Amino acid sequence: MHLTFFGSSLVSSYWNGAATYYRGLIRALHGLGHTVTFCEPDAYDRQQNRDLAEDPEYARVIVYTTEAERDALIEQAFAESDWVIKCSGVGLWDAELEAAVADRAGGDVMTAFLDVDAPATLSRIAEDAADPFRLHIRKYDQIFTYGGGPPVCAEYERWGAKACTPIYNALDPDEHRPVEDVAVEYDILFMGNRLPDREARVEEFFFRAAALCPEHRFLLGGEGWGWKTDMPANVTYLGHVPTSRHNTVNASARLVLNIHRESMVQNGWSPATRMFEAAGAASCQVTDAWEGIEDFFAPGEEILVAASAEEVAQLVRSVDDARARQIGRAGRARALADHTYTQRARQMDAILRAAPVEAA
Incomplete structure (x- = not known):
């Protein structure tokens, strides 16, 4: 399957705590046979403070800077993808991206919202009756969260989510490992x-x-x-x-x-x-x-x-x-x-493949 993500950043962890999660999960999804495009805005000096000097081999990274580029990427995503996944906390044009993906739900391309701060999202919409995301939730085919467990899923379902599944943070054994010969100072x-x-x-x-x-x-x-x-x-x-x-x-x-x-x-x-x-x-x-x-x-x-x-x-x-x-x-x-990302990716993969998706 081809998956397109709209997220904060895959290549930079600068003011972006979700970078490690995105890298581990997407790398593992790629290992299961998926191809991935990750769309991220040029925001908060992240491109000037990249952790990854080169784009990773497990994803095509597209950086956009204008509303026109954003809109073109949305159209491209729905033309070439099996799933389009809008992540929370992109940091630029979040409301517009959430609406654009939700409004295109129901067609041949499946849609998901990946919430990397679900407690905060749910608190926000509970406090603001005018928050448009309230109406978007029921349109997405799937809500994924990287935390929150039963309370978050129950709350998302109360807001009309068709399905909600936690895909928790995890360990990438190739990246996170003991280091020898470092003095404990x-x-x-x-x-x-x-x-x-x-x-x-x-x-x-x-x-x-x-x-x-x-x-x-x-x-x-x-x-x-x-x-x-x-x-x-x-x-x-x-x-x-x-x-x-x-x-x-x-x-x-x-x-x-x-x-x-x-x-x-x-x-x-x-x-x-x-x-x-x-x-x-x-x-x-x-x-x-x-x-x-x-x-x-x-x-x-x-x-x-x-x-x-x-x-x-x-x-x-x-x-x-x-x-x-x-x-x-x-x-x-x-x-x-x-708690490895391979295990998390297998959990997500089972949901992605179970959906009635036609080849893009």
């Missing part, structure tokens, strides 16, 4: 961009935890934190970390902290991309508490869970190198067994 690492609905949780779980144990070294990566002038003295700030450096940076810390966005915590069943990246690197992970974590990793054995800054600080003080290695290895084994 830090006690705990957090990587994540500064976002409004996560900032308060980062203040609690990272910055306040750092202040509680000033004798330990904290490492911070991600865009936007350079504007913060009151970081504790024991925090080292890296700025944006390209995906090519994630494995090495993970290896430089004894513990890796995951802090989820507020809407994801309230909903549950929303493991971040970083969780599987760190598992692939065999890092000992600490995650903020949220419902459904046990469906992905066993707390206390494959991952550590903290409900406050005090609990993060206690883990920083108490988890020694030997226990960290043990938990990291167990988390990697679980991810390899149950």
